Amino acid sequence: MPRKLAAGNWKMNGGPGSAAMLNALAEAHPAPDCDVLICPPAPLITTLVSLGTPFQIGAQDCHSAESGAHTGDTSAKLLKEIGASAAIVGHSERRTDHGETSATVAAKANAAMSAGLLAIICVGETEAERDGGRTLKVVGGQIAGSVPEDAEAQNLVIAYEPVWAIGTGRTPTIEQIAEVHDFIRETLIARFGDAGAEIRILYGGSVKPSNVEEIFAVPNVDGGLVGGASLKAEDFGPIVAAAST
Numbered sequence: 628m629p630r631k632l633a634a635g636n637w638k639m640n641g642g643p644g645s646a647a648m649l650n651a652l653a654e655a656h657p658a659p660d661c662d663v664l665i666c667p668p669a670p671l672i673t674t675l676v677s678l679g680t681p682f683q684i685g686a687q688d689c690h691s692a693e694s695g696a697h698t699g700d701t702s703a704k705l706l707k708e709i710g711a712s713a714a715i716v717g718h719s720e721r722r723t724d725h726g727e728t729s730a731t732v733a734a735k736a737n738a739a740m741s742a743g744l745l746a747i748i749c750v751g752e753t754e755a756e757r758d759g760g761r762t763l764k765v766v767g768g769q770i771a772g773s774v775p776e777d778a779e780a781q782n783l784v785i786a787y788e789p790v791w792a793i794g795t796g797r798t799p800t801i802e803q804i805a806e807v808h809d810f811i812r813e814t815l816i817a818r819f820g821d822a823g824a825e826i827r828i829l830y831g832g833s834v835k836p837s838n839v840e841e842i843f844a845v846p847n848v849d850g851g852l853v854g855g856a857s858l859k860a861e862d863f864g865p866i867v868a869a870a871s872t
């Protein structure tokens with residue numbers, strides 16, 4: 628079974644004072660028996676890396692090119708150079724707010740992997756798609772389109788995040804989570820062979836201290852991608868602890 632990953636996605640939250648949160652988390656969990664990744668807004672990456680906590684620091688996005696005329700964007704290469712170890716790509720908020728297609732996401736994932744970053748590729752259905760019985764078709768299509776052709780299993784993480792569960796306090800049932808994670812596992816094994824069994828599959832969408840143990844106990848749930856509950860050490864601490872058991 629892969630080592631679990633507790634990943635925090637701070638989205639557009641946090642500031643220079645967020646170092647205190649990370650220090651508090653490190654004090655409570657100095658040697659977690661899982662991987663812990665914090666993805667702050669890009670301008671905070673250097674600050675958080677320099678704290679020297681036991682946690683990895685990552686980005687919430689990257690551009691597909693190494694450099695060039697792309698105002699406002701950040702390359703995976705630069706993220707790696709400043710100490711980031713991962714990049715989330717294809718989060719549903721990027722797919723919606725910035726019109727990112729699966730092809731864009733694949734190009735970004737490719738750039739992240741080529742730069743030596745772990746690419747965390749997000750997939751997940753909308754509520755209408757679930758209600759229409761299309762969840763597995765949508766997720767399968769997103770994986771087929773967003774995971775680059777020459778992806779290497781060791782640099783890849785898939786995050787299953789039902790769009791309707793993000794930031795809403797609503798979560799799928801345990802059976803629904805199990806169904807999608809089993810399906811993703813089969814898809815990864817079909818594509819990568821034995822290595823597909825080692826690719827971590829995170830669940831994301833309203834993970835919090837009160838539901839994390841139950842969710843992390845589901846087979847093929849190898850950790851979580853956590854938004855709101857990753858902003859405070861007292862909320863994220865129990866999530867790190869659940870990933871460590």
Ligand code: PGA
Nearest residue numbers: 793794832833853854855
């Ligand atoms: P949430 O966000 O935990 O606040 O629902 C998860 C995510 O968007 O990654």
